[in-house]
Amino acid sequence: MMTAVGEPPELKKYSGTQRAAALLLALGQEHGIPIWQQLNDDEIKELSSSIASLGRVPAVVVEYLLGQFSGEVSSITTLHGSYETTERLLEGVLAPERVKDIMEDIRGPSGRTMWDKLSNVSEGVLAGYLKSEHPQTVAVILQKLKPDHAARVLAALPRDFGTEVVMRMLKTETVQKDVIVQVEQTLKTEFMTNLSRAQRRDPHETMAELFNALDRSTEEAMLGALDEKAPEEAERIRALMFTFEDLSNLLPSAIQVIVRNCNKRELALALKGAPEEMRRLFFGAMTERAAKLLRDDMAAMGPVRARECEAAQGNLVTLAKDLGERGEIVLADPKSDDAMIY
Incomplete structure (x- = not known):
């Protein structure tokens, strides 16, 4: 391809779609509306995706692409294309529903193409x-x-x-x-x-995860308030929450996997604030020597703040969920036929 007269060298690295995207970004909403309105959805998505991945565009490229508008943009040093600037640009041109669909499509599940x-x-x-x-x-x-x-x-x-x-x-x-x-x-x-x-999630699942991440006192206060205003909603959230106490329902082999993968100081802190039945469950998943060492570590800690124990218990729950997502344990009722360890 021959280089046009006056074409800046920097322009060579931009494809035709990228050049069109940079031009539309420079034109903005006011001057770009007539162009956007003539495009179909696939063309809009292609250009929007290109705008979102442009990054910084040198001024010489902008000025060349704008041509007759170079005087208006001569003071611009760079443009910056991003998902945010793309969305703002489209919001002034298209209906909200189309903007949402197009942005979801170009963002995708963490991918452009x-x-x-x-x-x-x-x-x-x-x-x-x-x-x-x-x-x-x-x-x-x-x-x-x-x-x-x-x-x-x-x-x-x-x-x-x-x-x-x-x-x-x-x-x-x-x-x-x-x-x-x-x-x-x-x-x-x-x-x-x-x-x-x-993949569209029940909002109750999202709230259950949010409540799982709260400290114990805030969680209880929020759920208590929700009990008064919307008891059925609170009940659904509670049913979906996976708590430290729920670990007691796992198979012993699942507890062993958690013990092998956890930070031992976190485990000591978590069990420090746990009921004796929960302690026995974890100690039973360890060798006699490892259980003794853990008990010694717990005793050596002396008094600890309740919030530290709760934080450690929350981290164990997070670990259990991660292991479940990786298929290393199954977070299910151990009496269920589906409760298997891989």
Whole structure:
């Protein structure tokens, strides 16, 4: 491509979409409205995503792109494109619902492109969707993912199906662009949309996590006040909360995993303020020598503030949740058939 007369060298690193994005960012709401209103949703999303990832744009590039408006922007040293500036720009141009949908789409689950978004979906969830797709489609998708993530997804697929996918990947040469576009569109309309709906959380779950993070006295005060104003809501939140006391319902093998992974001073502090039954549960998950050392550490601490014990107990709960999310323990009723340790 030949360089135009007067074109600044810095412009070379900007693609056509990025140049359009920088121009629209510079035009702002007032001058940009007629342009934005002529674009369809896909074009708006593409330009919005590009604006959000622009970062700093040198003034010489801005002035060149603006052309006849260079006098107005000659004092500008840089522009800064971000998700926030993109959202503010769109709010003055489009209806709130369209702005929300577009921003959610370009932010995605921590990714700018469909493949970035897909790389942030757990291998189990993605494999569960892909196992019902055609092996050739799966082969195309796995080739677009990062190798480590693709490997985990492949391992989660049924063995025979995974082998067929590998054979397709070995035979596949350059995939035509229109095929990639079609696969992306299918992922967007079928998988990502359904995933987004599935991930919408009950607000009571969010509040339960929030209350779990509060100190004990604040938690009790807030739930007590909620009992008076909305007893049914308080009951639902309590049912969803996972507390230190709930650890007593775990299988002994799950307690052993927690003990192996926790900070031993945190454990000593947590048990220092725990009832004797809870202490016996944790001591029983340890070797006799380790249990004696822990008891000695607890005795050596002397008096400790209740809030320190509560904080340590909260950290153990957080650890248990993390272990549960990683599949190392199951936070379920031990009498349930689903309560298994992996």
